[in-house]
Structures are given as structure tokens and as C-alpha cells.
Amino acid sequence: MAKSKKADDVKTVAAVIQEGKATLTCGKHVVNVTAEGGDGVKLFLSEKGSVKAEIPADCAFRGDIVATYADGSAAQVEVVTDILEVRNLKKYFPIEKTLFGKTKTSLKAVDDVSFTLAEGTTIGIVGESGCGKTTLGRTILKLYESDGGSIFFDGNDITHLKKSKMLKYRTAIQLIFQDPYSSLPPRMSVGNIIAEAVRVHKIVPKEEISSYVHEIMQQCGLQRQYYDRYPHEFSGGQRQRICIARALAVKPKLVICDEPVSALDVSIQAQIINLLKDLQRTMGLTYVFISHDLSVVKYITDKIMVMYLGNVMETGYTDDIFDNPLHPYTKALFSAVPVPDPDVKMKRIILGGDIPSPANPPAGCKFHTRCSQCMNVCKFKAPQNIEYSPNHFVACHLYDKEVMSNLSRYDEEYEQLLAKQKQEEEEKAKKKRPHEKKEK
Numbered sequence: 001m002a003k004s005k006k007a008d009d010v011k012t013v014a015a016v017i018q019e020g021k022a023t024l025t026c027g028k029h030v031v032n033v034t035a036e037g038g039d040g041v042k043l044f045l046s047e048k049g050s051v052k053a054e055i056p057a058d059c060a061f062r063g064d065i066v067a068t069y070a071d072g073s074a075a076q077v078e079v080v081t082d083i084l085e086v087r088n089l090k091k092y093f094p095i096e097k098t099l100f101g102k103t104k105t106s107l108k109a110v111d112d113v114s115f116t117l118a119e120g121t122t123i124g125i126v127g128e129s130g131c132g133k134t135t136l137g138r139t140i141l142k143l144y145e146s147d148g149g150s151i152f153f154d155g156n157d158i159t160h161l162k163k164s165k166m167l168k169y170r171t172a173i174q175l176i177f178q179d180p181y182s183s184l185p186p187r188m189s190v191g192n193i194i195a196e197a198v199r200v201h202k203i204v205p206k207e208e209i210s211s212y213v214h215e216i217m218q219q220c221g222l223q224r225q226y227y228d229r230y231p232h233e234f235s236g237g238q239r240q241r242i243c244i245a246r247a248l249a250v251k252p253k254l255v256i257c258d259e260p261v262s263a264l265d266v267s268i269q270a271q272i273i274n275l276l277k278d279l280q281r282t283m284g285l286t287y288v289f290i291s292h293d294l295s296v297v298k299y300i301t302d303k304i305m306v307m308y309l310g311n312v313m314e315t316g317y318t319d320d321i322f323d324n325p326l327h328p329y330t331k332a333l334f335s336a337v338p339v340p341d342p343d344v345k346m347k348r349i350i351l352g353g354d355i356p357s358p359a360n361p362p363a364g365c366k367f368h369t370r371c372s373q374c375m376n377v378c379k380f381k382a383p384q385n386i387e388y389s390p391n392h393f394v395a396c397h398l399y400d401k402e403v404m405s406n407l408s409r410y411d412e413e414y415e416q417l418l419a420k421q422k423q424e425e426e427e428k429a430k431k432k433r434p435h436e437k438k439e440k
């Protein structure tokens with residue numbers, strides 16, 4: 001959806017239907033669409049209820065949407081547009097260089113990551129330590145230059161924007177860090193910390209800055225008298241409120257929250273999460289929420305993306321991922337989430353082995369060295385991202401009909417690969433031997 005909005009680039013839903021591509025989804029349900037062309041589009045919803053209709057990625061939309069149920073009665077439809085689209089994003093860190101300074105080996109911290117995020121919603125990024133969550137957040141923020149792929153924000157391609165043009169987006173996309181202790185300047189008062197960015201980015205006229213800062217502080221649960229106090233005088237939860245107030249004072253549209261509560265006590269965590277939720281509702285904010293804590297993720301997110309060694313393993317609506325995790329990695333990760341029902345017996349899946357080094361990831365499916373369902377095909381062929389059900393994507397061969405119906409062919413291919421590898425190793429060893437003799 002996040003396409004440039006040049007007039008000739010804009011397709012109506014009707015046009016897309018004629019090309020046979022239209023699928024609109026509302027929550028979990030596919031919306032049947034009939035369109036007359038022009039500006040008015042009719043949606044026929046498959047189930048009753050208030051729904052959100054998402055416009056498909058390859059289509060921009062203009063005009064009113066009229067939604068009715070099969071019996072002709074009117075339905076409420078809120079059209080949600082994507083504020084962020086990340087396409088095949090890559091961030092590689094050089095870890096070894098040649099004598100001439102060229103990169104010899106790199107660590108693929110974010111490797112071909114794609115997702116979309118609707119305005120006013122939250123996506124949770126989850127996965128074990130080192131899977132690339134923070135790097136993804138920082139690359140979206142353009143604190144790191146990407147090594148491939150694109151980032152569309154609010155309909156504009158910001159992937160390669162120069163620093164001067166990026167200024168506008170610096171306020172529109174904000175970051176809240178994990179550690180509220182180190183991210184606040186110790187020698188500035190709370191009021192000045194929040195006011196600084198407001199002043200620099202000219203968010204309100206000079207004479208209104210003080211009252212504006214007080215207003216933001218109040219929204220974030222900070223009392224008026226805190227204005228002249230310093231960060232060291234506050235608890236962890238209060239400091240995180242100051243960080244949130246500072247981020248929101250510049251009126252962002254998108255906030256990247258990187259483990260915003262993991263440094264806080266459990267009781268304080270709930271307060272901060274509820275604050276973020278309230279602010280989202282009142283200010284229409286969109287969040288990328290990075291967290292290890294799946295219970296928190298369940299509570300605050302609409303969508304979840306599961307990462308492993310820089311790759312996306314599964315993406316879907318939060319309810320779908322919790323009710324029906326598909327990927328063996330997601331299943332293991334989510335088996336550790338406590339269920340508040342004494343009758344439900346937890347079957348925790350313990351993953352064997354360590355996470356492989358991201359500098360030298362396994363071939364094929366990156367998860368294959370730890371997967372209990374690993375097949376030969378997984379050891380050399382990377383799985384495709386498959387849409388298992390509307391908006392529920394999984395990158396695993398178990399859900400790929402083509403792969404699963406040709407397993408014996410892939411077994412043969414694997415045997416051939418092994419034989420070839422063995423032959424190559426033997427040839428290498430043969431070449432090495434005379435050299436070894438010489439050394440002796």
C-alpha cells in the first residue's frame with residue numbers, strides 16, 4: 001500500500017478487481033468485493049460485525065467505501081492504510097575485511113525482511129536474543145543505512161533519503177529504548193529534556209513551549225512539579241515516562257519501542273504498557289514493539305512477526321499466532337507462555353542446541369539445526385514465505401504443497417549434493433597432500 005501517490009500510479013480497487021487480484025481482508029475474514037468503478041466501491045462482508053478493511057499491497061484506493069452485508073444492511077468499515085512498509089530489507093555488518101579494505105565476510109543481522117503496518121496499530125517483533133530485532137528497528141529509523149530492500153513511510157520511499165530530507169521523518173519516527181537510565185541526559189531538567197526537541201523542531205511557537213511540555217507531561221502521568229527536577233531523582237518507571245514524553249512531544253506518527261519495559265519491575269511494566277496503549281488510542285500512534293516478553297506482546301500488539309537469525313519465520317494477527325502457531329520455531333517459543341487456565345496442561349517445547357552464529361548461518365532453512373521436524377530438503381533449500389490463511393504467513397517447507405509432494409525428489413537431490421561435497425573434499429585433500437610433504 002505504501003506507494004507513492006502520483007496520480008497515474010493510483011489504482012482504484014475496481015481496476016485491481018478487473019485484473020483479478022482483489023482480495024480485501026477484514027480481520028480474519030476475506031471481504032468479497034464488487035465494484036462499479038469510479039470512486040464508490042461496495043464491499044460485501046462475509047460476517048457481521050464492525051470490521052477493518054485492509055487494502056491490498058498492490059493497490060491504492062480513493063473514494064468512499066460502502067459496505068453492506070448480504071441482506072443489504074449497512075456495515076461499518078474503517079479503511080486502514082499502511083503507514084509503514086518494509087520490503088526485502090537487509091542490514092549486513094562487515095566482520096572481516098581484505099587487505100584492500102573490501103568486505104570479506106559479513107554478519108546478516110537483518111536478511112530479507114518484509115512486513116506492512118497499518119496506521120494506528122502495533123506490530124510485535126519477537127525472537128531470541130541476537131535475531132536482529134534491534135537492528136531492524138534501527139534500520140527502519142535510518143540510524144543504520146540498509147544494504148538492500150526498501151522502506152516506505154507514509155507513502156514515501158525513505159530508503160535512500162539524504163540527511164537534509166530525512167529531517168522531516170526524524171520527528172515522525174521516534175524510538176523508545178530499553179534502558180531509561182542511560183538514555184536521559186543527567187544534567188538537564190525533565191522540562192528541558194522534553195522541551196529541547198520541541199524547540200529544535202519548532203513543534204509549537206516559542207511562547208507556548210512551556211505549557212505544551214506541561215500538557216505532554218500530564219498525558220504521560222508526570223506531575224507538574226517534576227518539570228525542574230533531574231533524571232536521577234526518579235524511579236525507573238518514572239524515567240521511562242519521561243522518555244515516552246520526550247518521544248511523543250515531537251508529534252510522531254510511528255514509535256519504535258525497543259524492549260521498553262524489560263528493565264522495569266513487573267508492576268511498573270503494566271503501568272507503562274497501559275500508558276502506551278492509552279496514548280496510542282488518544283494520539284493515533286503506530287508502534288513497532290520489540291520484546292522478549294510474549295505475554296506483554298499478546299496484550300499490546302495487533303500483529304506479530306517472529307524472527308530467527310535475521311529472517312522472518314512467521315507473521316500474522318496476534319490471535320492467529322497465539323491460537324495456531326505454525327512454524328516449529330514459533331511453536332517452541334510460544335510454548336513457554338503461561339496460560340491462565342489451571343485445566344490447560346502446558347507442553348513446553350525445549351529447543352535443542354545453541355543458536356548458530358549469524359556470521360555463518362546454516363544453509364537452507366536457518367532453523368534446521370534445531371528443528372525436530374527437519375527433513376532433507378530443509379538442509380539445502382530455503383523455505384518460501386507461504387500465506388497459510390488470510391494474512392497468516394509462514395516460512396516452512398511443511399506448509400509448501402510443492403515441496404511436500406516432491407519429498408523423494410528432494411531426498412535424491414540432497415544425496416547428490418552430499419556426494420558432490422564429499423568428492424570436492426577428497427579432491428581438496430589430494431591437492432593438499434604434496435604441499436604437506438614439501439613442508440615436512
Ligand SMILES: Nc1ncnc2c1ncn2[C@@H]1O[C@H](COP(=O)(O)OP(=O)(O)OP(=O)(O)O)[C@@H](O)[C@H]1O
Nearest residue numbers: 093107109127128129130131132133134135136358
Ligand atoms: N553494530 C554492530 N556491528 C556488528 N554486529 C552487530 C552490530 N549490532 C548488532 N550486531 C549483531 O547483529 C545481530 C543482531 O543483533 P541485534 O542487536 O539486532 O539482536 P536483537 O534481536 O535485538 O537481540 P537482543 O534480544 O539481545 O536485544 C547479533 O548477532 C549482533 O551481534
Ligand code: SF4
Nearest residue numbers: 365368371378396397
Ligand atoms: S523448513 Fe524444515 S527445518 Fe525449517 S522449520 Fe520447517 S520443517 Fe523445520
Ligand SMILES: [Mg+2]
Nearest residue numbers: 133134135258
Ligand atoms: Mg535488541
